[in-house]
Amino acid sequence: MPTSIKDIAKLLNVSVSTVSYAINGGPRTVSPEVKEKVLDAARELGYRPNRVAKSMVTGRSRTIGVVPPEIVEDVLLSPYLQLALNGIFNAAGSSHHDLILFTRLAGSGHEEVLSTILDGRVDGAVFIAPNSTNRAVLLAKELRIPCISLAGSEIDGVHTLSVANETGMRLAMKHLFDLGHRRIAHIAGRLDMQDAIERLRSYSDFMTENRLAYHDSWVLKGQFHPDGGYAAMKSLLALPNPPTAVVCANDDMAIGALRACQEMGVNVPSQMSICGFDQTSASELTIPPLTTVFQPIAEMGRYAVQSVLDLIDGKPVPRHVTFEPTLVVRSSTTVPMKES
Amino acid sequence: MPTSIKDIAKLLNVSVSTVSYAINGGPRTVSPEVKEKVLDAARELGYRPNRVAKSMVTGRSRTIGVVPPEIVEDVLLSPYLQLALNGIFNAAGSSHHDLILFTRLAGSGHEEVLSTILDGRVDGAVFIAPNSTNRAVLLAKELRIPCISLAGSEIDGVHTLSVANETGMRLAMKHLFDLGHRRIAHIAGRLDMQDAIERLRSYSDFMTENRLAYHDSWVLKGQFHPDGGYAAMKSLLALPNPPTAVVCANDDMAIGALRACQEMGVNVPSQMSICGFDQTSASELTIPPLTTVFQPIAEMGRYAVQSVLDLIDGKPVPRHVTFEPTLVVRSSTTVPMKES
DNA sequence: AGTTGGAGTCGAAACGTTTCGACGCGCTTA
DNA sequence: TAAGCGCGTCGAAACGTTTCGACTCCAACT
Structure with missing residues (x-):
């Protein structure tokens, strides 16, 4: 008492x-x-x-909710999520809001999903990379909870922050193309996620536009996980005439691919150029450090919080904002070997 | 409405x-x-x-608070914290609790610290590695908020989960000693944190017990940051008769030290053995992969949540639990070079 | 037949705040 | 000097729940 x-x-x-x-x-x-x-x-x-009592009467909690892409064991181990969360955390701190991290959407019906979000404890929510099957964000929108989808699928009526995947992919492809690569493979992410889809499409477009032949066997699914990248690279190397370069849809897969090359005695970058995506902190620790596409994830997190706050205050917020990625050239890419 | x-x-x-x-x-x-x-x-x-209303009458929120060691920009980028947070997240999810991440203790007076924690929004709290100057945990205890200090300084009356730093340090030192190293340096962490202090002490103890001479110049402060490790290694290498091995108080500093060696053309492990601490995920991505001390941080996070829950339910909880680390031997350590 | 008791329901209090309407007081202004 | 106004204060309502005491039935006892 x-x-x-x-x-x-x-x-x-x-x-x-x-x-x-x-x-x-x-x-x-x-x-x-x-x-x-x-x-x-x-x-x-x-x-x-007592903040609870205060909340009840004012209807405001000065707390914003953060919903991870899926709620499963170890989801916080994802570097991408960590970067986003860090940006959100920074922004929340400076605007004097706390964060509620939702931990139990999984295994619950839609009803429970909603209850968790709309129970009055948060003034708004940031959904991190919700995939298109994530009904929670739809329902939140329907119920007029101020919310922002950060780097997720574009869902109508939902305010979305996205990264220009096409620019990023083109940057990577052009870099390899300019180095002289013509046989370029792609290790794709989870194809139920918008980012993965767009990166894959940009890859195909680039190959087609530049009249580069490519096979289905050059497009592999790595599920955004290191092990997926590893397996994908293994099967690429088993090909009779393997590609000379590969662009991965995220750094984790690139790291897996790198490991596969090391194991097979394939030198990176001289025999195989590898390009990542996301510029996670691990990407500069590998040997060789990864060439990768930098996405301003942390900054987007910050922006997301500000937008939610604006939404809460009834200020106008652009429905859709796109952030431009840049290419970080390090040592995992170089000119292809002469032979072939 | x-x-x-x-x-x-x-x-x-x-x-x-x-x-x-x-x-x-x-x-x-x-x-x-x-x-x-x-x-x-x-x-x-x-x-x-409406959960807020429910909370008010029941006095329970089914939410537990998580307080980072210090609330500063980018604190969520710390691998250690990420690991702990992930463990906490997992445990909270399976026990149907949500997490509030406190974001604004910094720069606020004690009054505000308390208000943030004790405002009725959380049933209990986990303090991650609070240092001895962190008054919040003391005050929380004083006000009988169920709380656990995870890997922090031992504070009387506060339930604490700690890692046997001595065991970990001895494991690392003995490993190097058995390999034949006699000139072993230590890059210490932030000496306002209990872990750093204990690791340093164990280092000294080991050196003394084994009658190994060591100089003050072999004990450096790296602040737990990669740059600190980098600078420390640089000054170690500048010594007329540098050590043959170094134990770092965390992986981040070991990574910095590694980079310094690479830059100076010092081969790791043949010319310099490096041992890390924490087994963060980055520790296996370096070249060579780091020998490091594994701490069950994630498991401790899980345990911390369970303990807070037990405390809330009035169940007895051991005042102090110690977790035992193990040594993960990888490739950054080997026998010292013959010369000298 | 009268008593007990459980099932089903209602009304009201309580949780700790914020904030509105009302009121009294003393000061200014016409 | 009366009207008007602003300041400081109080009491009460309101926020959305949970839960207790009380009440009414109706069935099952003695």
Whole structure:
């Protein structure tokens, strides 16, 4: 039973409203003497305002929800998510909001999904890379909860922040093409996610536009996981006439691919150029450091929070913002070997 | 204005209590017909229980707070914290609790620190590696908020989970000693953190016990950051008779040290053995992969959540639990070179 | 037949705030 | 001097729940 505003009121023989005014510099003024008495008493009694009660009456919690792409074991181990979360965390901190991390959407029906989000504990929500089957974001929208989809599929009516995947992919492809590569493979991500789809499409487009022949066997699915990248590279190397370069849809897969090359005695970059995507912190620790596409994920997280806040305040927020990636050239790509 | 229990009551001409009983299978029984009517109406109207209101009357929020060691920009980029957070996230998910991540302890007075934690939004809290100057955890304890200190300084009266730093350090030192190293340096962490202090002490103890001479110049402060490790290694290599091996108090610093060696053309491990601490995911991506001390951080996170939950339920929880680390031998350590 | 008791329901209190309407007081202004 | 106004204060309503006491039936006892 912590001290409440009532205790102070009783002790000082004033009304609760007066105490409230004094503490908040409230909507009404309080005489200096009373104010001082109240503040002293509050300190004395160790008074802490109860945020839950405050939330109930104001309808605001100064807390925003963060919903990971899927709620499964170890999802926080994803470097991409970590980067986004860090950006969100920074922004929330500087705007004096706390974060609720939702942990239990999995295995629950839609009903429960909604209850978790819309139970009044958050003023708004950031959905990180929701895939198109993620109904929660749709329902949140339908119920007019201020929310932002960060790097997810474009869903109509939902405010979305995305990265220009096409630019990023073209940057990587052009880099390899300019180096002289013609046989370029692609290790794709999870094709139920928008990013993966767009990166794959840009790859195909680039190959077609430049009249580069490519086979189905050059497009592999790596599920965004290192092991997927590893397996994909293994099967690429087993091909009779393997490609000389590969662009991966994220860094984790590129790291897996790198490991596969090392194991098979294939030198990177001289025998195989590898390009990643995302510029996660691990991408510069590999040997050789990965050439990769930098996405301003952390900045997007920051922007997402600001947008949610604006949405809450009823300010206008652009329906869709696209961030431009840039290419970070490091040592995992070089000119292809002469032979062939 | 979302639908409330009252709307249902009004619509059906029953009392709010009846609706509550029907929805919760509440403490009183409801006739089957009424129950069905209520449930139908709730679905119809899209009723979502308001958790804030529920919290207020029950005093429980099914949410637990997570407090990072310090609240500064980019704190979520720390691999150690990520690992711990992931463990906490997993555990919270399976016990149907959400997480509040506190983002604004920094720069606020003690008063605000407390308000943030004790404002009724959380049932308990996990403090990740609080250092001894972190007053928040003390105050939380004083106010009887169920809380666990995860891998932090031991503070009396606070339930603490720690890792046997001594065991870990000895494992690393003995490994190097057995390989034949006698000139072993230590790059220490932030000496305001318990872990760093203990690791440093164990290093000294080991050196003394084995009658190994060591100089002050072999003990460097790396602040737990890669750049600190880098700088430390640089100054080690500048020594007239540098050590043949170095144990770092975390992986990040070991990675920095590795980079310094690479830059200076010092081969790791043949000319310099490097040992890390924590087994973060980056530690196996370096070339060579780091020999490091594995701490079950993720498991500790899980355990921490369970303990907080037990504390909340009034179950007995051991005041102090120690987890044992193990050594992961990879390729950054080997026998020292013959010369000298 | 009268008593007990459980099932089903209602009304109201409680949780800790914020904020509105009302009121009294003293000061200015006509 | 009366009207008007702003300041400081109080009491009460409101937010959306849960749950307790009380009440009414009706069935099952003695």
